[in-house]
Amino acid sequence: MLERLFIRDFILVDRLELDFASGFGALTGETGAGKSILVDALGLLLGGRADASVVRAGCDRAELSAEFSCAADSAVASWLKEQDFELEEGLVIARRVIDAGGRSRAYINGAPASVSQLRDLGGQLVDIHGQHAHQALMRETAQRALFDQHAGLTAQVATVGRLHREWQQREQALARALQDRDAAERERERLQWQVEELTALAFEPQAWAELQQDHGRLAHATQLLEGSAEALALIEEGEAALDGQLAHIASLLGRLEAFDASLGECRGLIESAATQVDEAARALRAYAHRIDADPAALARADERIATVLACARKYRVDPDELPQLLADSQEGLQRLEAESDPAALEAARDAARAACVEAAKELSNARRPAAKQLSQAVTAAMSELAMQGGRFEVVLKPLDQPSATGLEEVEFHVAANPGQPLAPLAKVASGGELSRIGLAIQVIASARSGTPTLVFDEVDVGIGGRVAEVVGRQLARLGEARQVLCVTHLPQVAARAAWQWSIAKRSEGGQTRSSVTPLDAPARVDEIARMLGGEVITDTTRAHAREMLGA
Numbered sequence: 001m002l003e004r005l006f007i008r009d010f011i012l013v014d015r016l017e018l019d020f021a022s023g024f025g026a027l028t029g030e031t032g033a034g035k036s037i038l039v040d041a042l043g044l045l046l047g048g049r050a051d052a053s054v055v056r057a058g059c060d061r062a063e064l065s066a067e068f069s070c071a072a073d074s075a076v077a078s079w080l081k082e083q084d085f086e087l088e089e090g091l092v093i094a095r096r097v098i099d100a101g102g103r104s105r106a107y108i109n110g111a112p113a114s115v116s117q118l119r120d121l122g123g124q125l126v127d128i129h130g131q132h133a134h135q136a137l138m139r140e141t142a143q144r145a146l147f148d149q150h151a152g153l154t155a156q157v158a159t160v161g162r163l164h165r166e167w168q169q170r171e172q173a174l175a176r177a178l179q180d181r182d183a184a185e186r187e188r189e190r191l192q193w194q195v196e197e198l199t200a201l202a203f204e205p206q207a208w209a210e211l212q213q214d215h216g217r218l219a220h221a222t223q224l225l226e227g228s229a230e231a232l233a234l235i236e237e238g239e240a241a242l243d244g245q246l247a248h249i250a251s252l253l254g255r256l257e258a259f260d261a262s263l264g265e266c267r268g269l270i271e272s273a274a275t276q277v278d279e280a281a282r283a284l285r286a287y288a289h290r291i292d293a294d295p296a297a298l299a300r301a302d303e304r305i306a307t308v309l310a311c312a313r314k315y316r317v318d319p320d321e322l323p324q325l326l327a328d329s330q331e332g333l334q335r336l337e338a339e340s341d342p343a344a345l346e347a348a349r350d351a352a353r354a355a356c357v358e359a360a361k362e363l364s365n366a367r368r369p370a371a372k373q374l375s376q377a378v379t380a381a382m383s384e385l386a387m388q389g390g391r392f393e394v395v396l397k398p399l400d401q402p403s404a405t406g407l408e409e410v411e412f413h414v415a416a417n418p419g420q421p422l423a424p425l426a427k428v429a430s431g432g433e434l435s436r437i438g439l440a441i442q443v444i445a446s447a448r449s450g451t452p453t454l455v456f457d458e459v460d461v462g463i464g465g466r467v468a469e470v471v472g473r474q475l476a477r478l479g480e481a482r483q484v485l486c487v488t489h490l491p492q493v494a495a496r497a498a499w500q501w502s503i504a505k506r507s508e509g510g511q512t513r514s515s516v517t518p519l520d521a522p523a524r525v526d527e528i529a530r531m532l533g534g535e536v537i538t539d540t541t542r543a544h545a546r547e548m549l550g551a
Contacts, residue, residue: 001483004067009059024479026497046122052102065095127451144410150445151370163356170349198326218298246274381440389418472496491531495548
């Protein structure tokens with residue numbers, strides 16, 4: 001669960017460090033006080049999109065970090081291990097820094113991380129339900145995604161999508177082969193000739209480097225012979241020969257050493273130099289025997305270099321890029337040869353389609369009982385939410401062809417009142433009904449998920465009275481098994497919370513800041529009374545608040 005949240009220079013918050021408790025907690029405050037800033041910070045911290053606007057005015061950067069407790073045998077711990085992140089003392093620490101230019105850096109347990117890794121981690125730690133989530137239910141794509149997630153079918157949907165893409169790729173390959181066979185044949189012939197030429201060239205980078213080195217030696221054989229002979233003569237021939245001079249110097253220093261022993265070191269260095277000069281002379285004599293002016297070998301090297309350079313110019317690449325050109329040409333040739341057989345392409349297309357259909361059928365078989373279960377659960381919840389006699393049904397509408405999401409469309413239908421026929425949710429639900437139905441779906445879906453922390457950001461907008469009391473009870477029930485955070489304006493919901501924070505906005509020195517205050521029992525009475533009665537708090541509203549909290 002979420003243990004701690006640290007925020008610095010984020011929107012209206014200068015510095016804030018919060019320690020969270022388990023169970024159901026309510027975040028309350030006046031309209032516009034910045035209650036959703038905590039939710040926004042958490043969403044951004046766990047992979048949301050960042051830009052410069054989140055940095056508090058006049059600051060260089062915003063910094064966010066959150067600390068979560070994590071069991072060593074949990075799925076999160078396994079994910080951390082797969083991603084090469086350490087789990088230290090059962091804690092996961094996510095951190096994100098956004099500078100004034102909009103650039104961001106992410107960290108997980110102190111190690112640099114990508115935003116996508118933060119997003120993957122966040123999806124396993126926190127489930128955030130935004131204040132406009134029920135409006136998203138107007139879209140069929142959102143309905144299908146929520147249903148599949150609730151039913152635990154996300155992985156199967158991804159498999160169907162992958163197989164559908166493979167099928168479509170096979171379909172397109174067959175269409176290309178049938179559409180322009182002549183052009184494909186011309187391209188195949190060109191690649192075939194290119195592959196044959198490059199294969200015959202037999203270019204190898206290592207051999208090319210050795211050839212260039214050999215060519216340089218053969219082209220300058222005369223200079224190399226003359227130069228090595230001259231160097232050898234300077235060492236061994238004539239009165240000024242280097243080896244003779246070094247021997248004379250060593251002898252001279254040996255005589256002088258009898259008068260000053262410190263000259264022994266100099267004599268030793270000269271003798272060492274004489275030894276090295278002798279070794280150099282032997283090496284030069286051996287080198288001179290190896291060097292041989294070979295016009296035929298030079299001509300062969302010239303011819304090979306000219307052939308390679310001509311081929312490289314022809315294909316407009318550097319010589320070292322010729323092997324990659326050959327590999328690319330072979331790959332293209334193999335693809336065209338495969339596409340030149342329509343019968344084989346058609347068989348591959350049919351096999352891909354069959355695999356997609358089979359996976360889609362398995363998905364459909366899993367969707368049917370899940371649809372029945374969710375339909376019954378939401379219908380029961382509607383009765384609690386002052387929609388007695390209403391019905392909810394997940395309708396699976398068959399498609400003529402398999403799609404990337406299966407063999408059917410998923411559509412939510414509802415009858416808000418007794419005796420009304422079922423119709424698509426987007427067409428028949430009023431704003432208040434949509435809010436209640438959406439909240440019921442979100443609470444039921446959250447109860448089935450394994451996410452340890454659930455966040456509800458003003459999802460109770462549009463409800464009140466007895467319905468609000470039911471929502472409060474449902475969230476409190478969720479809080480018995482999970483950590484639940486709820487931003488709310490409703491006293492009936494806040495009163496059901498195990499703990500409560502008040503969020504306020506204040507102006508200091510011409511700047512506006514948001515602050516968070518944990519509420520003790522007396523302060524909770526005053527806050528619930530404010531939510532009940534508005535600006536003026538009376539003894540009557542306080543008594544009502546105590547009654548609600550006592551219930």
